[in-house]
Amino acid sequence: MERRVLGVVRTLTALDRLLDVLPLLADDMRVETRFAVAAGSEFAANLTEQLHLTGAQVVDWETALGKDFDFAVSPSGNGPLHELEMPVLTLPHGAGHNKLRATESGVAAEVSGLSRTQLVHEDRVVPAVVGLSHPSQLAQLRSQCPEAAPRAEVIGDPCYARLRASLPMREQYRSALAGDRELVVVASTWGPESLFARWGDLPKRLTAELPDHRIALVLHPNIWQKYESLQLETWLSTALHNDLILVPRLRKWQAALVAADVVITDHGSLALYAAALGKPLLLAAFGNTEVVPNSPMALLGARARRLDPTADIRPQVEAATPLPDHQQLADLTFETNPHERLRGLIYRHLELPEPPWPARPEPVELFTPR
Structure with missing residues (x-):
C-alpha cells in the first residue's frame, strides 16, 4: 500500500455519494480507503454503525487528523474539514448545486456547497479542490466565494453516469x-x-x-x-x-x-x-x-x-x-465522462500514475425487495 485516502461523511447522504467514488479505486492495491465521521450534523445518529454495515474501515476523527492520509474526499463543505492536514476534495452533495444553504431557521441566500460560509475558515479556503458537476456552476462559485474559484474543477456526476449505464x-x-x-x-x-x-x-x-x-x-x-x-x-x-x-x-x-x-x-x-x-x-x-x-x-x-x-x-x-x-x-446539469475526470484528479493528488484499465461507470446494483 502506497497511499491512503480518507472518506469524510457527516450524513448517510454523504456516504451514499462516496460509495459512487470508491469504484474509481477498484483493483488498485496501491491505494487504501478509510472513513471518518465529521461531527456536527443533526442527522449523524448511528452513522458509524452504518459505515460498519457497509464493511468500511472506520477511524475516529482524531486519527483522521494525523498525517496517515494523503487525500480526503468529502461530499460536503460542512464540518471541521479545516482540521484535516491533507488536501481535501469537496463534491456536490446531490445532483449539482440547486438548493440554498439550510440554516436552523430556514435557508440562507447562499448556494449550498458553494457558499463562503462552507468553503472558507478564518480567511483560508479549505478545500484543495472544489468539485463541480457542470461548468455553469463556476459562475455560481465566483459569485458566492470568488477566492475558491481558482480551486474549482469540473468533474461531472458519477452517480448519474452509473444510472445511465444501467x-x-x-x-x-x-x-x-x-x-x-x-x-x-x-x-x-x-x-x-x-x-x-x-x-x-x-x-x-x-x-x-x-x-x-x-x-x-x-x-x-x-x-x-x-x-x-x-x-x-x-x-x-x-x-x-x-x-x-x-x-x-x-x-x-x-x-x-x-x-x-x-x-x-x-x-x-x-x-x-x-x-x-x-x-x-x-x-x-x-x-x-x-x-x-x-x-x-x-x-x-x-x-x-x-x-x-x-x-x-x-x-x-x-x-x-x-x-x-x-x-x-x-x-x-451534468458534464460528461465523470469517471475519467474524477479518477484523473484523485491520482494527480496522490502523485501516482493512473491504472492502465479504463475508468468507466458500472451499472448500479440490482434490488429485489424482501
Missing part, C-alpha cells in the same frame, strides 16, 4: 422489483416543503387506487435518520399492507429509479436524475423557497407537470410524460 438493463431491474407490473416510484427529499411532509398519505392512496401497479417509496436518508424504521413503518402501515415497497435507506434507490415507469417526486436530487434520464415525471410538492433561482432544479419546477391531490390519481399517473426538453436539462 438503463439498457431496465427490464431486469423492473422485473426484480415489480415482476410484470408497472412500477411507480415515489421519492421525497427532507424538510417541511418535501413530498413526505406535505403529502405523507400519498403512498397509501397510490397503493389503494393503483392495485395493479407496484408502488415503491424512496425517502431521503435524513428522514430515516430522524424517525427510524419503526416510526416510518407505523406511519406507512396500510400502504405496506397493500404491498408498498419501502426502499431501504442506502444504495437501493438507484435500482428503483432505473426500474421506474413513472416517478412522483419533489425538489430533491432524485427529481433531476429522473428528469435527465427521461422518466415520466410528476411533482407532488416543490419547495420553491429552497431552490436556487435559475438553476436546473428551478427549470425542472417550471416545466414539470403537477400531481393534483384533489383529482383522481390513476389518469394523472397514466398521462405522465417525460419533462419537455429533458435532454437539454441533462446537458445543463
Whole structure:
C-alpha cells in the first residue's frame, strides 16, 4: 500500500455519494480507503454503525487528523474539514448545486456547497479542490466565494453516469422489483416543503387506487435518520399492507429509479436524475423557497407537470410524460465522462500514475425487495 485516502461523511447522504467514488479505486492495491465521521450534523445518529454495515474501515476523527492520509474526499463543505492536514476534495452533495444553504431557521441566500460560509475558515479556503458537476456552476462559485474559484474543477456526476449505464438493463431491474407490473416510484427529499411532509398519505392512496401497479417509496436518508424504521413503518402501515415497497435507506434507490415507469417526486436530487434520464415525471410538492433561482432544479419546477391531490390519481399517473426538453436539462446539469475526470484528479493528488484499465461507470446494483 502506497497511499491512503480518507472518506469524510457527516450524513448517510454523504456516504451514499462516496460509495459512487470508491469504484474509481477498484483493483488498485496501491491505494487504501478509510472513513471518518465529521461531527456536527443533526442527522449523524448511528452513522458509524452504518459505515460498519457497509464493511468500511472506520477511524475516529482524531486519527483522521494525523498525517496517515494523503487525500480526503468529502461530499460536503460542512464540518471541521479545516482540521484535516491533507488536501481535501469537496463534491456536490446531490445532483449539482440547486438548493440554498439550510440554516436552523430556514435557508440562507447562499448556494449550498458553494457558499463562503462552507468553503472558507478564518480567511483560508479549505478545500484543495472544489468539485463541480457542470461548468455553469463556476459562475455560481465566483459569485458566492470568488477566492475558491481558482480551486474549482469540473468533474461531472458519477452517480448519474452509473444510472445511465444501467438503463439498457431496465427490464431486469423492473422485473426484480415489480415482476410484470408497472412500477411507480415515489421519492421525497427532507424538510417541511418535501413530498413526505406535505403529502405523507400519498403512498397509501397510490397503493389503494393503483392495485395493479407496484408502488415503491424512496425517502431521503435524513428522514430515516430522524424517525427510524419503526416510526416510518407505523406511519406507512396500510400502504405496506397493500404491498408498498419501502426502499431501504442506502444504495437501493438507484435500482428503483432505473426500474421506474413513472416517478412522483419533489425538489430533491432524485427529481433531476429522473428528469435527465427521461422518466415520466410528476411533482407532488416543490419547495420553491429552497431552490436556487435559475438553476436546473428551478427549470425542472417550471416545466414539470403537477400531481393534483384533489383529482383522481390513476389518469394523472397514466398521462405522465417525460419533462419537455429533458435532454437539454441533462446537458445543463451534468458534464460528461465523470469517471475519467474524477479518477484523473484523485491520482494527480496522490502523485501516482493512473491504472492502465479504463475508468468507466458500472451499472448500479440490482434490488429485489424482501
